[in-house]
Amino acid sequence: MSTAATIDKISSIIDQNKDALIARLAEAVEIPSVSGSAKYRPQVVEMAKWMAKSLESIGCENIQFKELGNQKLDGQDVGLPPVVFADYKSGGAGKKTLLIYGHYDVQPANKSDGWNTEPFKLVHDEKTGRLYGRGSTDDKGPIIGWINTIEAHRQAGIELPVNLKFCFEGMEESGSVGLDGLIENEIKNGSFFDGVDAACISDNYWLGTKKPCITHGLRGIQYFKLSISGPGADLHSGLFGGVVHEPMSDLFQIMSRLVTPAGEILIPGISDLVRPLTDEEFNRYQIMDFTVKDMDDATGSSTTIADDKEKILMARMRYPSLSLHGIEGAFSEAGTKTVIPAKVIGKFSLRLVPDMTPDKVVELVEKYVQSEWKKIGSKNTLKLDAEPGGKPWLADPNHWNYEAAIRATEKIYGVKPDLTREGGSIPVALTIADILGKNLLLLPLGRADDGAHSTNEKIDILNYIEGTKLLGAYLHEVAAATS
Amino acid sequence: MSTAATIDKISSIIDQNKDALIARLAEAVEIPSVSGSAKYRPQVVEMAKWMAKSLESIGCENIQFKELGNQKLDGQDVGLPPVVFADYKSGGAGKKTLLIYGHYDVQPANKSDGWNTEPFKLVHDEKTGRLYGRGSTDDKGPIIGWINTIEAHRQAGIELPVNLKFCFEGMEESGSVGLDGLIENEIKNGSFFDGVDAACISDNYWLGTKKPCITHGLRGIQYFKLSISGPGADLHSGLFGGVVHEPMSDLFQIMSRLVTPAGEILIPGISDLVRPLTDEEFNRYQIMDFTVKDMDDATGSSTTIADDKEKILMARMRYPSLSLHGIEGAFSEAGTKTVIPAKVIGKFSLRLVPDMTPDKVVELVEKYVQSEWKKIGSKNTLKLDAEPGGKPWLADPNHWNYEAAIRATEKIYGVKPDLTREGGSIPVALTIADILGKNLLLLPLGRADDGAHSTNEKIDILNYIEGTKLLGAYLHEVAAATS
Ligand SMILES: [Zn+2]
Ligand SMILES: [Zn+2]
Ligand SMILES: [Zn+2]
Ligand SMILES: [Zn+2]
Numbered sequence: 001m002s003t004a005a006t007i008d009k010i011s012s013i014i015d016q017n018k019d020a021l022i023a024r025l026a027e028a029v030e031i032p033s034v035s036g037s038a039k040y041r042p043q044v045v046e047m048a049k050w051m052a053k054s055l056e057s058i059g060c061e062n063i064q065f066k067e068l069g070n071q072k073l074d075g076q077d078v079g080l081p082p083v084v085f086a087d088y089k090s091g092g093a094g095k096k097t098l099l100i101y102g103h104y105d106v107q108p109a110n111k112s113d114g115w116n117t118e119p120f121k122l123v124h125d126e127k128t129g130r131l132y133g134r135g136s137t138d139d140k141g142p143i144i145g146w147i148n149t150i151e152a153h154r155q156a157g158i159e160l161p162v163n164l165k166f167c168f169e170g171m172e173e174s175g176s177v178g179l180d181g182l183i184e185n186e187i188k189n190g191s192f193f194d195g196v197d198a199a200c201i202s203d204n205y206w207l208g209t210k211k212p213c214i215t216h217g218l219r220g221i222q223y224f225k226l227s228i229s230g231p232g233a234d235l236h237s238g239l240f241g242g243v244v245h246e247p248m249s250d251l252f253q254i255m256s257r258l259v260t261p262a263g264e265i266l267i268p269g270i271s272d273l274v275r276p277l278t279d280e281e282f283n284r285y286q287i288m289d290f291t292v293k294d295m296d297d298a299t300g301s302s303t304t305i306a307d308d309k310e311k312i313l314m315a316r317m318r319y320p321s322l323s324l325h326g327i328e329g330a331f332s333e334a335g336t337k338t339v340i341p342a343k344v345i346g347k348f349s350l351r352l353v354p355d356m357t358p359d360k361v362v363e364l365v366e367k368y369v370q371s372e373w374k375k376i377g378s379k380n381t382l383k384l385d386a387e388p389g390g391k392p393w394l395a396d397p398n399h400w401n402y403e404a405a406i407r408a409t410e411k412i413y414g415v416k417p418d419l420t421r422e423g424g425s426i427p428v429a430l431t432i433a434d435i436l437g438k439n440l441l442l443l444p445l446g447r448a449d450d451g452a453h454s455t456n457e458k459i460d461i462l463n464y465i466e467g468t469k470l471l472g473a474y475l476h477e478v479a480a481a482t483s
Numbered sequence: 484m485s486t487a488a489t490i491d492k493i494s495s496i497i498d499q500n501k502d503a504l505i506a507r508l509a510e511a512v513e514i515p516s517v518s519g520s521a522k523y524r525p526q527v528v529e530m531a532k533w534m535a536k537s538l539e540s541i542g543c544e545n546i547q548f549k550e551l552g553n554q555k556l557d558g559q560d561v562g563l564p565p566v567v568f569a570d571y572k573s574g575g576a577g578k579k580t581l582l583i584y585g586h587y588d589v590q591p592a593n594k595s596d597g598w599n600t601e602p603f604k605l606v607h608d609e610k611t612g613r614l615y616g617r618g619s620t621d622d623k624g625p626i627i628g629w630i631n632t633i634e635a636h637r638q639a640g641i642e643l644p645v646n647l648k649f650c651f652e653g654m655e656e657s658g659s660v661g662l663d664g665l666i667e668n669e670i671k672n673g674s675f676f677d678g679v680d681a682a683c684i685s686d687n688y689w690l691g692t693k694k695p696c697i698t699h700g701l702r703g704i705q706y707f708k709l710s711i712s713g714p715g716a717d718l719h720s721g722l723f724g725g726v727v728h729e730p731m732s733d734l735f736q737i738m739s740r741l742v743t744p745a746g747e748i749l750i751p752g753i754s755d756l757v758r759p760l761t762d763e764e765f766n767r768y769q770i771m772d773f774t775v776k777d778m779d780d781a782t783g784s785s786t787t788i789a790d791d792k793e794k795i796l797m798a799r800m801r802y803p804s805l806s807l808h809g810i811e812g813a814f815s816e817a818g819t820k821t822v823i824p825a826k827v828i829g830k831f832s833l834r835l836v837p838d839m840t841p842d843k844v845v846e847l848v849e850k851y852v853q854s855e856w857k858k859i860g861s862k863n864t865l866k867l868d869a870e871p872g873g874k875p876w877l878a879d880p881n882h883w884n885y886e887a888a889i890r891a892t893e894k895i896y897g898v899k900p901d902l903t904r905e906g907g908s909i910p911v912a913l914t915i916a917d918i919l920g921k922n923l924l925l926l927p928l929g930r931a932d933d934g935a936h937s938t939n940e941k942i943d944i945l946n947y948i949e950g951t952k953l954l955g956a957y958l959h960e961v962a963a964a965t966s
Contacts, residue, residue, distance in 0.1 A: 219721060223819045232783020238702060238907025241834050242746050242804030243778065243795055244786045249744050252807055256739035261732050261859045263725050295726065300715020303727045303862045312726055321725030323823050324735055326814030331830060333811065336706045336870055338832055340806055347814060349821055351724050376744045379786045387819055424721025 003476045006158060007411055011469040013152040018465055021148050022131065024054075025464065026122035028104075028140045029133035035081065035105035035174040038074040044081040044170050047104045051084050051143075051168050058150040060086040060166070064192075068171075068178030080178055081105065081170030085192050088150060088164040096478055097163040099199040101432055102143035103172030106135035107453050114455040130458045137446035137459040142202035142467065143168060145445060149472035161479030165196060169428070172203075176428050183435050197483065198401040199432050199440045202471070206447045207420050211289035212409050212470075214402060215442035217317065217421030218429060220352035220392035222361045225328075226254060226369065229343035230380035237338040245378040247344045248330060254382075255346050257372050259322040263305050263315070265350070269364045270320060273356045277318070285310040285317075288418045298448075317421035321351045351423060358389025390425045391434075399439040404477035411477075412470045443474065486959045489641060490894055494952040496635040501948055504631050505614065507537075508947065509605035511587075511623045512616040518564065518588035518657040521557035527564040527653050530587045534567050534626075534651050541633040543569040543649070547675075551654075551661030563661055564588065564653030568675050571633060571647040579961055580646040582682040584915055585626035586655030589618040590936050597938040613941045620929035620942040625685035625950065626651060628928060632955035644962030648679060652911070655686075659911050666918050680966065681884040682915050685954070687927045688935070690903050694772035695892050695953075697885060698925035700800065700904030701912060703835035703875035705844045708811075709737060709852065712826035713863035720821045728861040730827045731813060737865070738829050740855050742805040746788050746798065748833070752847045753803060756839045760801070768793040768800075771901045781931075800904035804834045834906060841872025873908045874917075882922040887960035894960075895953045926957065 001009070014021070033047035034040035052063050065082035072078075084104070109119035117123040122133040135141075146166070153160055171177050186192040207213050228247040235244065259265055288309075295312050296302050306312050315321070328345040331337045350361055366384055373382050395402070397419050409417040426442075433440040445467030451457045484492070497504070516530035517523035535546050548565035555561075567587070592602035600606040605616040618624075629649070636643050654660050669675040690696050711730040718727065742748055771792075778795050779785050789795050798804070811828040814820045833844055849867055856865050878885070880902050892900040909925075916923040928950030934940045 221721070221821065223821070225819075230782075230784050230786040235782060236907060237804065237806040237808070237832060238704070238834060238905070239799065240782060241806045241906065242798040242802055243788065243906075244782055244784070245744060245788055246746075246806055248807040248809075249742050249746070252735055252739040253744055256735040259732050261728060261736055261861045263729075263732070299713075299718060299723060299727055301713050301727070301862075303713040305726065305728055305862075315725040316722065319725055321720065323720040323724045323729055323821070324731040324813075325720070325820055325822055326731075326824065327810055328815055328817055330807075330815070331809030331811075332813070332815035336708075336830065336832075337808055338704065338706070338806070339808055341809065347819065349720060349819075351721060378744045379784075379788075422721070423724065423726075424719060 003480045004411065007473045007476055009156050010149065010152050010158065010472045011412070013156050014148065014465060014469050014472070017148070017152065021465065021468065022124065022461070024148070025131065025136065025141055025144050028144060029122040029135050030120055032120045033105050033135070033170065034108045035171050036108055038076045038078050041078045041081070044105055048082050048084055048170055051104050054147050055084070055086040055166065058147055058154060060088050062087040066182055068182065071177055083170070083179065083182055084166070084168040086166040088160060088166070090160040090163050095162050096197045096483065097165060097195050098478060099165045099167060099193060099196040099432070099436065100146055101167045101169070101199065101201045101428065102146070102203060103139045103169045104143060105170045105173050106138065106140070107173050109134040116456055129461045131461060131464065132456055132458045134457055136457055137450040138452035138457065139172070139203045141459040141464050142445045145202065145464070145468040145471050148468040149475070152472060160475060162475050165192065172428060179428065180431050183431055187435055193436060196436060196438055198438050199436060200401070200443055200474070201429055201432070201440065202443045202445050204422060204426065204442050204444045205450055205452065206444055207418055208289050208294055209447045209449050211415060211418055212413050213418035213420045213444065214405050214409065215420050215422055215444065216397045216402060217394040218392065218425050219423050220356070220358065220390045221349055221425050222352060222358045222389040223347070223349040223387040224365060225385040225387070226251065226346040226348070227343065227383040227385070228380050231340065231342040234342045235340040237340050240340055244340070245380050246340050247380050248341055250376055250378045250380050250382070251327065251344050251346050253376055254369060254372055255324055255348065258348060259324070263321060265320060265322045267364050267368045270356070270361070273360060274320060275354045281318070282310070284419050285313045288313055288420065316423040318353055320353050320356060322348060324348045352392045354392050354394045357391060362386040362389070390427060390430060393430050393433055394421070395433070395440055400481035400483050401439045401441045401478065404481045405441050405443050405474050407477045408470055408473035411473050412466050443470070445470070486963050487894065490956045490959055492639050493632065493635050493641065493955045494895070496639050497631065497948060497951050497955070500631070500635065504948065504951065505607065505944070507631070508614065508619065508624055508627055511627060512605040512618050513603055515603045516588045516618070516653065517591045518654050519591055521559045521561050524561045524564070527588055531565050531567055531653055534587050537630050538567070538569040538649065541630055541637060543571050545570040549665055551665065554660055566653070566662065566665055567649070567651040569649040571643060571649070573643040573646050578645050579680045579966065580648060580678050581961065582648045582650060582676060582679040582915070582919065583629055584650045584652070584682065584684045584911065585629070585686060586622045586652045587626060588653045588656050589621065589623070590656050592617040599939055612944045614944060614947065615939055615941045617940055619940055620933040621935035621940065622655070622686045624942045624947050625928045628685065628947070628951040628954050631951040635955060643958060645958050648675065655911060662911065663914050666914060670918055676919060679919060679921055681921050682919060682923045683884070683926055683957070684912055684915070684923065685926045685928050687905060687909065687925050688933055689927055689930045690901055691772050691777055692930045692932050694898060694901055695896050696901040696903045696927065697888050697892065698903050698905055698927065699880045699885065700877040701875065701908050702906050703839070703841065703873045704832055704908050705835060705841045705872040706832040706870040707830070707848060708868040708870070709734065709829040709831070710826065710866040710868070711863050714823070714825040717825045718823040720823050723823055727823070728863050729823050730863050731824055733859055733861045733863050733865070734810065734827050734829050736859055737852060737855055738807055738831065741831060742807070746804060748803060748805045750847050750851045753839070753844070756843060757802060758837045764801070765793070767902050768796045771796055771903065799906040801836055803836050803839060805831060807831045835875045837875050837877045840874055845869040845872070873910060873913060876913050876916055877904070878916070878923055883964035883966050884922045884924045884961065887964045888924050888926050888957050890960045891953055891956035894956050895949055928953070
C-alpha cells in the first residue's frame with residue numbers, strides 16, 4: 001500500500017472509532033491528576049497506572065515507572081508521580097525511532113473558578129462540537145491521540161512504520177521536578193533514550209483557531225533582580241525626603257534606561273546577537289493565519305506597538321523583549337503611604353532569541369547597569385542578580401522530522417501548516433532538545449482558544465479526531481522521509 | 484516681683500514637686516488610651532475624664548466634653564473620644580489669651596513589639612534619668628506639663644499672667660477625626676476659641692538631644708497616584724513581551740522623569756515657587772545643633788545627598804522634595820514572576836514649602852506629566868489623581884509669641900534655642916494656624932531620640948521637669964512681651 005492509501009485506511013478506522021475515542025478521553029479526564037496539590041497525588045499516580053494499562057493494551061513493551069523520589073508539598077512529604085516509559089517496537093530492521101513526550105498531569109480546576117460544567121467530567125457540547133474538561137487539550141487529548149492511532153493500526157492490521165519511545169511525565173504543570181536528571185541518566189548507551197532519531201511533543205496550540213501549525217522555535221528567558229539599598233530602615237518622607245539618596249529614585253533611573261515604551265531594548269550589544277531575518281523566514285510571517293484583531297482579542301485591548309501583522313508576529317516570535325515586572329520592598333498596597341523604602345528589588349526579564357545566550361545576556365546587562373549606575377552617582381548600593389536562564393530553542397524546519405509533519409498536515413487538513421515560533425519557553429522542550437541533541441518537533445493538536453490553563457478548557461472534536469489521524473499520518477511520513 | 488524672680492520662684496516649686504510630677508505622669512501612662520483600636524476606646528474615654536479631673540483640680544473653669552459622634556473601627560461602631568475644652572481665667576483685664584493644644588491619646592504598644600519594660604507602666608531608669616512608657620513624651624508628658632506649671636503657680640500664690648484655653652484631643656494618633664469641624668464651629672463670635680491671641684502646641688521634639696529648639700515651620704504634602712492601564716488583564720511576558728505597550732515601561736519612563744537621584748525635582752515651575760533664602764534664615768542653619776553624623780545615625784547609613792550640615796538641614800526644612808513610594812498592581816512579592824501587569828498605579832508625593840500650594844503643585848505636575856506622556860507615544864491610558872493636599876506652614880519667628888518662647892528657653896536652659904522647621908506635616912497645627920488665623924508656636928519638650936511612635940518611648944526627667952518650668956516661664960514672657 002502507498003503511504004497515502006495507508007493513511008487513508010488508518011484515518012477511516014479512526015473515524016469509525018470516534019465514539020470510543022471520546023469515551024477514552026472521558027475516562028482520563030475523570031481522573032483528577034492535579035500535580036500541584038498534595039491531596040490529588042494519589043489521583044496522579046492512578047493516572048500513571050491508567051497510562052501504563054492503555055500502553056500495554058496497544059502492545060507496548062518495556063513499560064516502566066521511573067520513580068523520582070519525594071517532594072515537600074502543602075507541608076507534606078509526598079512521593080513524586082512516576083515518569084512512564086514505554087517502547088513500541090515495530091517489526092523489521094532499519095526503521096527510525098521517535099521519542100514521544102507528553103504529560104498526564106493537569107492544572108488545578110474547581111467548578112467555582114467559573115467553569116460552566118464539572119471540570120473533571122468530559123462534557124460534549126453538541127452544538128459547538130467541543131469537549132469540555134480539564135486536561136482535554138493539555139495534555140490528555142494529545143497523549144491519548146498516540147494511543148488511539150496505534151490502536152487503529154492494530155485494528156487495520158498495519159504494522160507501525162517506526163519505533164516509538166514514550167516518555168509521559170506527571171509533573172509538567174508543577175515544574176517537571178526530577179525530569180532533567182532522569183533524561184540525562186537515560187541518554188547513555190543502552191539506556192532508554194539510546195537510539196532515538198528525533199523527537200515529537202504535542203503539547204502546544206495552533207496560532208489561531210482555523211489553520212494548523214507546526215512549531216519550531218521558542219524564546220528563552222533571563223530573569224534579573226536589581227537590588228538597591230541605602231538607609232538602615234524605611235524612612236519617613238517628611239523627615240528624610242530631599243535629604244538622602246532614595247533607593248526608589250535610583251531604581252527608577254536604572255530600570256527606565258533598560259527599555260523604551262516602544263519596546264526597544266536599550267542595552268548595548270543585545271540587538272547584535274539577534275540572528276538576521278531572511279526572506280524565507282519573513283515569508284512565513286506573511287502567510288501565517290493571523291490578524292492584528294487576533295492579537296487585540298488576546299490582550300483585550302488595542303495596545304500593540306506595531307500596527308501590522310508581520311511586525312506583531314516577529315515581535316512575539318523572533319525578537320527579544322524586555323519586561324519590567326515589579327518591585328519588591330516598595331509600597332505596593334492600595335491607599336497612600338509616605339514611605340522612603342530602604343531596600344527595593346526591581347524585577348525584570350528578557351526573552352531571548354537566537355543567537356542570544358543567558359551567559360552573554362547577563363554579561364551585557366551587568367556591564368550596562370554598572371555603567372549607568374556610575375553615571376547616577378548615588379551613595380546607595382546596587383546589586384544585580386541573574387536567575388538561572390533558559391536558552392532560546394530553534395529547530396531546523398527543513399529537517400525530515402518537519403517535512404514529515406508538514407506533509408502529514410497537508411494530507412489530513414488539506415492545507416500547508418504555518419511554521420510558527422512561540423514567545424514563551426517550554427522548559428521540557430529545551431531539556432529534550434538539548435540533552436538528546438536530536439531534532440525536536442512541536443506538533444500541536446489543539447487550538448489557540450482551548451483555554452489550557454484556564455476555566456472551561458476544551459478540545460474541539462475535530463482537533464481530537466483529525467489530530468489523532470495527523471499523528472498516524474506523521475509516523476508514515478517520517479518513515480517515508482529521507483533522513 | 485520681676486518676671487525673672489517670678490520664674491525662679493515657680494521653677495523652685497516645680498523642683499520641689501519633682502516626685503509628685505513624675506507620679507502624675509505615671510498615673511496617666513497607666514491608662515492605655517490607644518485611639519487606634521476599638522478595644523481600648525473605654526480607656527481613651529477614661530483618660531479624657533482623668534484630664535478633666537486634673538484640669539478641675541488646678542482651677543480650670545468651663546470644662547467641656549465636646550462629643551464628635553461615632554466612627555467605624557475594627558468592624559465596630561464606636562463613639563469618638565471627646566475633645567476636652569477648659570478655660571483658665573486669670574484675674575484682671577487686658578491679659579493675653581493663649582490657646583493650648585495637646586492630645587491625650589497614644590500610639591499602640593505591646594511589650595512583645597520589643598519593649599524592654601511594660602509600655603503602660605512608667606519606669607524610671609535611675610542610671611540614665613529617663614522615664615520609659617507609652618505616651619511619656621507623645622503627648623502626655625507635655626500636656627501634663629501645663630497642669631504642673633499651673634499647680635505650681637497656685638502653690639506659690641502667683642496669679643497666672645495670661646488666660647489659657649485648653650483643647651485636648653483624643654484622636655490625634657488616628658487622624659484627628661472630627662477635629663477640623665469642631666474648631667471651625669468654635670471659632671465664631673462668642674464660641675470657645677473666640678478671643679484667642681496666639682496658640683502653642685507642645686507635640687514635637689528637639690532637633691537633637693542636647694539643645695532646645697522652637698519650631699516655626701512644617702512642610703506640606705501633595706500625594707499623587709499615577710495610573711497607567713492598557714491590556715484587559717495581566718499578560719504573560721513570553722506571549723506578549725515586545726508585542727504590546729507595557730504599562731510598567733510607560734510608568735517607569737514618567738516616574739523617572741519626576742526627580743533625579745540627587746533629589747532635584749524635574750517638574751518645571753516648582754523651584755520658582757520656593758521662597759528665596761535670606762541671610763537671617765541661613766544663619767539659623769549655621770548655628771543649629773546638628774551634624775552630618777546625627778543625620779547618618781538617624782538614617783542608619785551614609786546616604787545624604789549633601790555633605791555639609793547646612794545643606795542637609797535646608798533639604799529637610801526649607802526645600803521641597805519628591806519621593807517615589809511604590810507601585811500598586813505590579814509584581815511585589817519575593818521570587819520571580821514573568822507577568823506584564825495590565826494596570827499599575829505609581830505612588831509619589833511632594834513635600835511642599837512656602838510659597839507652594841497644593842493647588843499650584845497639582846497644576847504643575849498635571850501639566851508636566853501630560854506633556855511627558857505625549858512624548859512617550861504609548862497606546863496605553865494614563866490617569867493622574869491628586870489626593871487632598873496639605874499646605875506648608877511657616878510662622879513669623881519674630882512674633883511676640885516666639886520672642887517669649889525664646890526668652891523663656893534662655894532663662895530655663897541658659898541657651899538660645901534653635902529656630903527649626905520640620906520636614907513632615909502636623910495636620911492639626913495647620914488646622915489651628917489656618918482656622919484661627921493667629922500666630923502658632925511649636926514648643927517641644929522632648930528630644931529627637933524619644934522614640935515617640937516606636938518601642939521604648941521615653942522622656943528624660945530633665946526634659947519633663949525643665950520643660951514644665953519652660954511652659955511656666957513662657958507664660959510670663961508672653962505677658963511681658965509687647966504685642
Ligand atoms: Zn501541557
Ligand atoms: Zn499546561
Ligand atoms: Zn503627638
Ligand atoms: Zn504621635
